[in-house]
Amino acid sequence: MDLRRLLRKAVLQAALGLLGAMVLWPPAVPAQEEVTSSIRRYKQRELSTGYYEEYEVKPRRQRPRVRAPEVIRQFTPVTPYRPGAAMGAGVRSRLEDSHAGIQFYEQRRCEECHVTEATHSRTVRGNLTCRQCHGGEPIAGINYYYSPMNPIRRHAYVCAKCHEGASVSFATYLVHEPKAGDPATRKTFASLYYANWFMYLLIVGTLGFFILHTLFWMGRETYHAIREKRKPEPREEAPPQEPQNE
Amino acid sequence: MNDPVRIVRFSIFDRLFHVFIMVTFLIQAVTGMGRLLYTTAWGKGVVNLFGGYDGATAVHNTVGILMLIGFVIHIVYVLAKVEWKSWRRSLFDADSLLPRRRDVVHLGQKIRWFFGLGPPPAFDRWTYWEKFDYWAVFWGLPLLAVTGLPLMFPLAASRIMPGWVLNVFVLLHRAEALLAMLYIFIIHFTIGHFRRGMFPMNECMFAGSVELEKERKEKPLWIARLQEEGRLEEVMVAGPPRWYRVIYFVFGYSAVVVGLYLLLNLLIYRSYIEWH
Incomplete structure (x- = not known):
């Protein structure tokens, strides 16, 4: 009985x-962690092999010659990012999960929203993927204190993964560089802005002057x-001396 | 058959330096432009000739260092050529490439002549545009080296300068290279070779000598000076042999074709050029 x-x-x-455990246990989040991980689970593969795959951004080697970033944005069926409803971008750069609260986040690719960043030179030429620097989910904002991308440790945690011995100075190289000709760049990166103007004026000045000169x-x-051909008399003086049609 | 009388204009060293800069400049132009336009199919095709982006970069870096060595040798050569005992005369006489006040006068006279307002200027040995050609390369090369070397060794460079300076250097390097290419492929080719009286080819930089009678018209003061000093017979030489002419015609025209091909693609793909 007892x-x-x-x-x-x-x-x-x-x-x-068991019931309590089922309630209190954190729920399994299938796709939040990785965009395409539900099929390929490539984050594990990345971590175990050290190989990064290319599908956070569309394959750049086969990228079509004619691209129109505006059109890509236009055909996007939904607008998941609503700045009015969510926090402003300035705050997001300090969040632990910088994409928190964005609808349909797990179905999206990085470059659908970060259009220009995906075309920057380190992505296109250096063959870098977004995650190689920004890390896996949740992607912390670059100013979040514990983020590897925080400038206080970026050189050691991010740059030095490939560039052995990278210093703080090295890490100040701007991967996502603003457009040099953009008026806003005068405030964000003045030396680039003025260097651009200097070279622009030098090129236009030199070529403009010498092309006109040659023409x-x-x-x-x-x-x-033509004048020489028209009058067949033998020339007495040196021929270029003659034009005096004033 | 009476060959025209020819006089020396360029020494063998001058010509070798010119051939050296031609070859290295074109290699830099091809490997640089292929990477500049890497986002286009054309750029990828060019880069693939060198075994991909990294291969093209390796060639570009190596040839860049070669150019720098050539430039240092050139400076040593130039310094050795100056007669330091009479340096004031040696540096500033008419045989020197240093700019003089008379070059500005010549430019004014030339512009007046364009509009039929006066006679053309009477040039001495070097015209103002020839001097500009020389000095454009002379200051362009160090600028490309100063901006290019830190980009070649970014880790070492970021020890002596902030890393963001490299962003500015990329821009300066590209813009200066574009200016150099456009200047050479448009203006240098046209003034040197395509102008009436020069076409099909201005041979003096390869042959080293020029026809006396032609030069009497183009650079009367130079010939007059040579006659006055009684050195005209001294500098007379035989013309270049036929086989040599064939070689430099083929070589020169290959360079022109490469240059114009690059220029054409630069214009076609101009909207893909990133200035920074």
Whole structure:
């Protein structure tokens, strides 16, 4: 009798415990962790092999020649990011999960929202993927204190993965560089902005002057050649000396 | 058959330096432009000639260092050529490439001549545009080296300068290289070779000598000076042999074709050029 009561009590307690565990245990989040991991589970593969795959951004080697970033945005069926409803971008850069609260996040690719970042030179030429620097989910904002991308440790945690011996100075190289010709760059990266203007004026000035110089020169020479042909007298003086049509 | 009288204009060293800069410049132009336009199918095709992006970069870096060595040798050569005992005369006389006040006067006279307002300027040995050609390369090369070397060794460079300087250096390197290519492929080719009277080819940089009678018209003061100093007979030489002319015609025209091909693609793909 005692044994049976004891057994019933044990089963009841185990069931209650299991129920409690089921409630309190963090729920399994299938796709939040990785965009395409439900099929390929490539994060594990990345971690175990050290190989990164290319499908956070569309394959760049086969990227079509004619691209229109605006159009890509236009054909996006939904607008998951609603700045009015969520926090502003400035705050997001300090979040532990910088994409928190964005709808349909797990179905999206990085470059669908970060259009220009995916075309920057380290992505296109250095063959870097987003995650190689920004890490796996949840992607912390670059100013989040514990983020590997935080400038206080970026050189050691991110850059040095490939560039052995990277320093703080090295890490100040801007991978996502602003457009040098953009007026906003005057405030964000003044030396780049003014270097751009300097080279622009130098190129336009030099080429403009010398192309006009060459064109006028050839025109004048042609003019003399035609005049020479028209009058067949043998020339007495050096021929270029003659134009005096004032 | 009476060959025209020819006089020396460029020494063998001058010509070797020119051939050296031609070859290295074109290699840099091809490997640089292929990578600049890497986002286009054309750029990928060019880069693949060198075994991909990294291969093209390796060639570009190696040839860049070669150019730098050539530039240092050139400076040593130039310094050795100056007669330091009479340096003031040696540096500033008409045989020197240093700019003089008269070059500005010549430019003004030339522009007046364009509009029929005066006679053309009487040049001495070097015209102002020839001097500009020389000095454009002379200051362009160090700029490309100063911006290119840190990009070649970014880790070492970021020890002596902030890393963001490399962002600016990429821009300067690209813009200066584009300026150099456009200048050479448009202006240098046209003034040197395609102009009436020069076409099909201005041979003096390869042959080393020029026809006296032609030069009497183009650079009268130079010839007059040579006659006055009684050195005209001294500098007379035989013309280049036929086989040599064939070689440099083929070589020169290959360079022109490569240059114009690059220029054409630069124009076609201009919207894909990233300035930074």
